[in-house]
Amino acid sequence: MSITAQLRDSVRLPGGHALVNGFAFESRGEAPRRALLQNGHELEVYDLHEVFAGERAPAAVFPLPWPGWDRGVHSVSPDGLVAVFSGQRAVRAVGNGGETLWEYRHGCWGPQLGHPHTGDDQEVCRGIEHGSCRVSDDGRFVWAHVVEPQERGGRECWVVLDAWDGRELARLPLDSAAAGSFHLSHPDGIHMGLCIGMGQDGILLYWARWDGEELTARDLDETTDRDRILTDVHTGHAGFLTVEQDGADLQLHALDGVVLAHGEPEWADEYPPYWDDGCGFVDADTVIASTLESDEDPEQAHHWLLDAHTLEIRGSVAYPTGRVDSYVRPLGDGTWLTYDGSSETLSRWSEAAR
Template sequence: MLITAQLRDSVKLPGGDALVNGFAFEGRGDGSCRALLRKGRELQVYDLYELFAGERTPAAVFPVPWPGWEHGVHSVSPDGSFAVFSGQRAVRAVGVDGATLWEYRHGCWAPELGHAHTGDDQEACGGFEHGSCRVSDDGRLVWAHVVMGPEEGRNGQECWVVLDARDGRELARLRLDSAAAGSHHVSHPDGIHMGLCIGMGQDGILLHWARWNGETLTGWDLNATMDRILADVHAELPGFLTVEHYGADLQLHTLDGAVVSEAAPEPADDEEPPYWDYSCGFVDADTVIASTVESDEDPERARHWLLDARTLETRGTVRYPTGPVDSYVRPLGDGTWLTYDDSSATLHRWSEATS
């Protein structure tokens, strides 16, 4: 079945591909959606709804504390007053005036053999391994995936730490059995739970959830039965959505990891079985959008799929009035989703056509 899409908005946004194929998108439990785009030595923050409404000036701009460090997944406070950067050897909070508010030092994510750090804050080792951080939806906490250094006697030990957003003080930590290439956080709209997805390249994916009650950090990993990418959550649904490491299926889970439903992409009669891209999620409480762009290969055959959010049964594939769209997708949770046209550096926002 073909489901026709309706173009809602379009805006020129160089670098906006990181919203649909990267970690530049930051959604909040209150429904706000922002783009966090690295532009040279700046992190430019855009409110997506304001951007589509015609506001081209960033809502906030933060200087990048380590211009030579190009990795890490960063976060901005809900009120836009500060950004938290996941660096190679530190997590640092920076105000809009560029002042350092606090810094949490940790070990080096990519130490080079025989390379002694000189203490130069701008020095960067050459590896690509990195962590990530996330400011909680109430702005009070910073969750960060970090690696410990030799000064703690745990050189190379990865940890998940909870920091006080006011001063960077460590409140709690969980030791992790991981060797990350990279990671990202997904905050649950309930404001209580935080998810952490750790990619280890060919060694697989680790998935953790935790909650902090003000006194105790309780965490649980789902890695005995999973090798899955944490994709999305929705406030009106009981759990979370994942993609199998190599795209074989999507699964909807309860927070304890139990599988509620799953779906594999449906092949056409004359093709090899497709696989899901890792970028997918909830268009709204009733609908999931996913894509098979990578496995479809031919841009003319690239497909976006709409699925029932609870059963993951296929509702249909999307037909765009402008012709085939070979972009990845980023749902906003409000009934719309994003695609990006690389040729014109244009971000598009879509919904299902109403008639």
């Protein structure tokens, strides 16, 4: 079955590819969705509602603390006045005037044998490993995935920091060896998710909460397959979505990890398709997913709409403009994003009215 999409908005946004294939998208419950785009030595923050309304200037611009460091997943406070950067050897909060508000030092994500750090704050060591951070939806805390110094064992940890001054409030040692990570806040305003990619060693997935006194965490490896990527949650839905690392299936989980539904891509020919990493809630009742990387037939539809409760495929998406060769990013409000790299155009779509 084919489901027709309707073009709602379209704007030119250089660098917007990171919104559909990266970690530049930040969502906070019902608040406007944000784009965090790196442009040279600056982090530009856009309110997507304002962008599609015609505002081309970023809502805020923050200088990168370490211009040579192009990894890490960063975050911005709910009021947009503070950016928190995940660096190679520190987590740093920067004000909208470029001033450093605080810094939390940790071990190096890319240490080299026999290579002592010179003390140069701008020095970047070799290696692709990185952590991530996330400001809580109430703006009070910063969650950060960091690594201890080598002299203390170099173990990775998940820490909760005071967003006002960077003080460590809680720490959870992790059994991970990350290539990279990212956070996803739960719309209940209480729980935070952490997904850690470890290359060929698989993926770890955690949900945790901090009540001001105790940090409690659940290792989803106990109830889910080890190689599952956290993809999305929704304010109007009780579950969260994961995709198997190789794209074999999507799963809907309760917060404790129990699988509520399971969905596999449809076979169009003799070659088994697989889901791309990006999938999520168009709204509380609909999930969108893509098979962009596994579709060898250029005429084969790449985007699919699924029932959000059963993960049964409702149909493939048909675009009035023709084939859309892009990853997707659902916004949770009934729409989703695609990006045309050739024209640097960000488009917002919805399901056409029947």
